[in-house]
Amino acid sequence: MKTSDFYYELPQELIAQTPSDVRSESRLLVYNRADGSIEHRIFKDITEYLRPGDVLVRNTTKVIPARIFGEREETGGRMEFLLLKRIDEHRWESLVKPGRRAKAGLRFKVTDELYAVIESVLDDGGRIVRLEYDGIFEEILDRAGELPLPPYITSRTAEKGRYQTVYAKQTGSAAAPTAGLHFTDELFAELDKKGVETVDILLHVGLGTFRPVSVDTVEEHHMHSEHYEVSAEAAERINAARRNGGRIIAVGTTSCRTLESVADADGTVHPGTGETDIFITPGYRFKAVDALVTNFHLPESTLLMLISALAGRENMLAAYQTAIEERYRFFSFGDAMLIY
Secondary structure (H helix, E strand, O other): OEHHHHOOOOOHHHEOOOOOOOHHHOEEEEEOOOOOOEEEEEHHHHHHHOOOOOEEEEEOEEEOOOEEEEEOOOOOOEEEEEEEEEOOOOEEEEEEEOHHHOOOOOEEEEEOOEEEEEEEEOOOOOEEEEEEEOOOHHHHHHHHOEOOOOOOOOOOOOOHHHHOOOOOOEEEEOOOOHHHHHOOHHHHHHHHHHOOEEEEEEEOOOHHHHOOOOOOEHHHOOOOOEEEEEOHHHHHHHHHHHHOOOOEEEEOHHHHHHHHHOEOOOOOEOOEEEEEOOOOOOOOOOOOOOEEEEEOOOOOOHHHHHHHHHHOHHHHHHHHHHHHHOOOOEOOOOOEEEEO
16 A cells, blocks of 8 residues: 555644634544444534443543753753653653754753753664653653644643543653543543443553654554553453443544454453554454544544544545535544544
């Protein structure tokens, strides 16, 4: 497959710069895989498409203020670090900018209590960065860092919490699982009343999720691994729902990739903790996921390839064209899709 097969033209003004005023009142494009029909709804209407016995699987990862800026004490040269994946207490796999100046051995002052040392250069251009600090790391990073909003968002949202889901718990992501941004506690309460279960799993969003595809042929793209956790309780609840005829609805591509990473061919989900570099493209047979809540993704992205695997490339590109004509808002702070 060619990467260009997943290209579409998006007017710049449809890239959402701010979230909707109310999380659950963003728009929702509903795509029915059985007949190819499309409905235009408000996100809170999702309750009408879920049935008693269904399970919503959500990713409880929390975005850290992973964007930090350092200065070389000898020269004053500035360096931007994006912390992607924690290796141990002090070392992180990171992206740096400007990369050409980020040589191994260089040390940068971030704040009086935090320093960053470039330990090594990775084959893909990333860096292993050692952070030097005394004290509680999370508190130090909270003071020193910024939430790493995607580069296509040029305005800075005033409320940090809007780039977190209401159920975010475990810190470790460099980007939000944005499909979950539309849910509210009230919406979950309504779904619970209806008999729709909610199950929590974890995938820390890193380079594997948002790294652009830079090769011409899809099969040549290398996915970076990301840390996941599926508890025994979560696996059992998902498996029980499937045995009883319920559908498994993944909230976001990160939940989808995690479930597909831990499922047998018959859809049985196994508990575990590990790393996944699963790359889902058209031709893939889904084992665990029956439906997906997701945002609108960038052209030629691995995420657009994933939804094309679920619902068909031509179908998804046609649905995206409909969304453009209907003036939906795209990407992280944009509107949502339900594919079922």
